[in-house]
Amino acid sequence: MNFEPYPFEKLTNLLENIQPDKNHTPAVLTIGEPQFETPDFIQKALCDNASLLKKYPKTTGETVLREAQRNFISRRFGVSLKDEEIIPTFGTREVLFNFPQFLLFDIEKSVIAYTNPFYQIYEGAATATRSKVIHLNLDEKNNFKPDINESELGSCDLVILNFPNNPTTATLGLEELGEWVKLALKYDFVLLNDECYSEIYTDKPIPSLLEASLHVNNDSFKNVLVINSISKRSCAPGLRSGFIAGDATILGEYMKYRTYIGCAIPLPLQHAAAEAWNDEEHVAKSRAVYKENFEIAQKILGTQIPDATFYLWIKVGDALAFTQKLYKNYNVKVLPGEFLAREDAEGENPGKGFIRIALVESPKKTKDALLKIKECLHEQR
Structure with missing residues (x-):
């Protein structure tokens, strides 16, 4: 590679x-x-649970963490997820790299589209899967929002958005995200939004792709996934706590894949992360x-x-x-x-x-x- x-x-x-x-x-x-x-209460939770290092963590994540993340999504976005619609992850970088490998393994000549500029792990995943890349350019002409070219999107297997966007700072509203959900259903590609900056807003809360999915009546989140992390939200990038949420059918098979790749989260980190996800102050x-x-x-x-x-x-x-x-x-x-x-x-x-x-x-x-x-x-x- x-x-x-x-x-x-x-x-x-x-x-x-x-x-x-x-x-x-x-x-x-x-x-x-x-x-x-990193806030003291998160550090304290990490120290208080250090004795759990003697135990193997579950790949699926402990109930305390899964519930904290689901509660965050409900509290923040008004979206109630079933347990099978979320997987705790070891941050989000590992997901962005290994999820495309899982998803595209059986697809010959796979195609990935992602925003450009981008977080470089998107490109790494495309390289690892030998996928053709379609760049969704973000520039002054389109106000740093990706143009929709249906003739290109129709060939895609996976589309990765990143809004709020790193590095351009652009955001997409609920209606705009909803249009992307409709496209994912129309052309049957998996749509993933990297939402790691959703909590670093300056005025009004930023919508999630999960909200947009419900907004356009895709209540099962078919073909729709989001990832998020506490790295930016809680000043805790070293805690490595993230999640992937959405389409339960996709996540069920992805969970099986994850049992093989050795990315279970140490238990003290899970308990500290649960405290972080549960707090907004x-x-x-x-x-x-x-x-x-x-x-x-x-x-x-x-x-x-x-x-x-x-x-x-x-x-x-x-x-x-x-x-x-x-x-x-x-x-x-x-x-x-x-x-x-x-x-x-x-x-x-x-x-x-x-x-x-x-x-x-x-x-x-x-x-x-x-x-x-x-x-x-x-x-x-």
């Missing part, structure tokens, strides 16, 4: 021979990892910090406050040169957008000319870094 290097490896190579100005405090705004302490506090960071960015850079995520997606012209200059002159790291996207059939890379900035630091650190970015932008003009 020939896997593309990850964006952060490409960034390391891009900056390899540059010595940053040591007069500036380093600022790393490249990775979507919250730089805040700590999430609201995180959202307030991210919104404050966006307000700071709006004042300094003039950027709009997005509906969700903790990213800025900024057009800078030559993003590679800008990234190098910003690091050299100001000791600030950002990620060039073209590292997060690929050229389409017409040779167009929709990430080219953009940078992604992760606003995952404290407001003070965020302000300091954004002021440096502003200076660098002014120098470039």
Whole structure:
């Protein structure tokens, strides 16, 4: 298998021979990892259940975790799931990589479509399944929302959406998501939405594809799946707690597959994760910090406050040169957008000319870094 290097490896190579100005405090705004302490009550639950390390965990997940995740979905999205309509997972990265391998194993010349720019594990899954890829470009022309080309979608076996979107910050409303559900039923492809940023909204709650499925009367969630995680929601990426939910027929067979791949979640992590999924207060506090960071960015850079995520997606012209200059002159790291996207059939890379900035630091650190970015932008003009 020939896997593309990850964006952060490409960034390391891009900056390899540059010595940053040591007069500036380093600022790393490249990775979507919250730089805040995991809430104490989650850490306490982990410690309190450490003795359970002596037991093997079930691949299906403990009842306490399954119920916490179902309660979260009911509380947040108004969707009541049956137990067979959800599987706790070891984060979501492993699902995004191994679920396509399960789903497409018996399909010759499989076809996967996914949003472009993208989380690189989508591409990894396409490589592992030897699938043809259709890129759903997100650019200024379509307001960073995927165009619907039914002639292409009709050939798809799996379509992966990512809304709220990393890196463009775009969101899809209930009606828009409902149209995608209708397409999945019309052309009989599996539709999966990566919803890992659903809880990092700045004003109104963002809808789920599960809600949209009910909205268009697909009550059994046929062909519809979502994944979600507490990594961003609870400042706990190391806890590795996620889920995949939706079509029970698909999930029943996928559960059998999962018993073979050794991704059961350690019991102390399950109990700590259950506490996190059951609580909303700590999430609201995180959202307030991210919104404050966006307000700071709006004042300094003039950027709009997005509906969700903790990213800025900024057009800078030559993003590679800008990234190098910003690091050299100001000791600030950002990620060039073209590292997060690929050229389409017409040779167009929709990430080219953009940078992604992760606003995952404290407001003070965020302000300091954004002021440096502003200076660098002014120098470039």
